[in-house]
Amino acid sequence: MDTDEGPPLPLTDMLCFDLYAASRLLTSVYRQVLDPLDLTYPQYLVLVVLWEHGDLSVREVVEQLDLDYGTVSPLLKRLEARGLVVRRRRPEDERSVVVSLTDEGRAMQDRARGVAPAIGAAFGLDEGDAERLRGLLGRVRTSAEEQAVRLAAGAD
C-alpha cells in the first residue's frame, strides 16, 4: 500500500488541467473556423456523424457522441430550426425519433471542407505523434470509464 500523498500539486491535477485547457483551446479554434458557417462544435459533430452514417435515431446520436439526451435534444432542436436536419417519429416505433439531413444539411459538408485542415494545423503534430496522442487518450477514456463505474458502485 502506498501512503505517499505526493507533491502539493500532484501530476494528475496538472494533467487533468492540461486536458481541460487543451480541449477548451481546440474548441475555440473550432469556434473561429465554424463561425462563418454559423455552427458550434457540438453541432458540427452531429453533422459529422450524420454525414457518415446517414439517418440516425436520437439514441444513436447520443451514443456516437457519448452525450446526454438532455444535451442532444435541444441541440437537434436548434439544428432543425436552422433547417439542417429534420426529426420524424419512426412509424414502427413511435418512441423513436429519426434525425435526417436536409439538402441544406448535406450541402454544409462541402462548405465545411476547410474545417479539418485548419484543426490539423492547430494540433501541430506529425502523424506519429497524433497517433500516439490518440492512443494515450483512448487508454485514458477506457480507464476513466472503469473508474467512473467503480466510484458509482462504491457510493451506492
Place this chain on the structure above:
Amino acid sequence: MDTDEGPPLPLTDMLCFDLYAASRLLTSVYRQVLDPLDLTYPQYLVLVVLWEHGDLSVREVVEQLDLDYGTVSPLLKRLEARGLVVRRRRPEDERSVVVSLTDEGRAMQDRARGVAPAIGAAFGLDEGDAERLRGLLGRVRTSAEEQAVRLAAGAD
C-alpha cells in the same frame, strides 16, 4: 494529379473528439469525487490555485486558469456565497479585486485530500505515459494558441 481529399473522417476530427470526450469523461469523474464536498471542477481549480499561491487578484485567477472574466466572475461569486473565499477591492487600486481564502476555504484542502489519488486512478497511466501525455498536450496547447492567433489575424 492529386485530388486526394483525405479520408471521409480525417484523423484530426477524431483526435479532437477524443480530446473532447476524454475531457468530459474526466470532468465526470471529478464530479463524482467532488460531489461530497459540494464543489464543481472549476470551483476546485480555483481553490487549487489559491491553496498554492495564496491571495490572488481576479485577473491572476483568470490567467492561471486561462478562463474568461465572464466565467470566473460568477464562479467566484458562488464560492463567496458558500463562504470559501472573500473578495475585497484593493485599497491602492480600486479597480483590482483580491480573492482570499476563508478558514473554511483553507479547511477544504484537507477534505479534498482524496481527490488527486482518485483522479490518478482514473487516468490509469504509469508515470512515463502520464509525462508523455502531458508533453503532447503541452505541444498541442502551444500550437493551437499560435493557430488561434493566425486565424484571428487572417479574419481581420
Place this chain on the structure above:
DNA sequence: CACAATTACCTCGTGCACGATGTAGTTGCG
C-alpha cells in the same frame, strides 16, 4: 489640469453539459 486610452471587473445573452424528472409508447409476464 483636461481627457483619451487603458485596465480590471461585472453583467447579460446564448449554447452546451448533465442530473433529475416527466411522459408517451412498447414489451414482458401471469
Place this chain on the structure above:
DNA sequence: CGCAACTACATCGTGCACGAGGTAATTGTG
C-alpha cells in the same frame, strides 16, 4: 387481457464558457 417494467425522448434547473457591452478607476499625454 391487465399492468408493471422498460425504452426513447423531452424538459427543467444549475453551472460553466465565452463574446459583447458596460462601468469605474487609473494612467498617459499635451
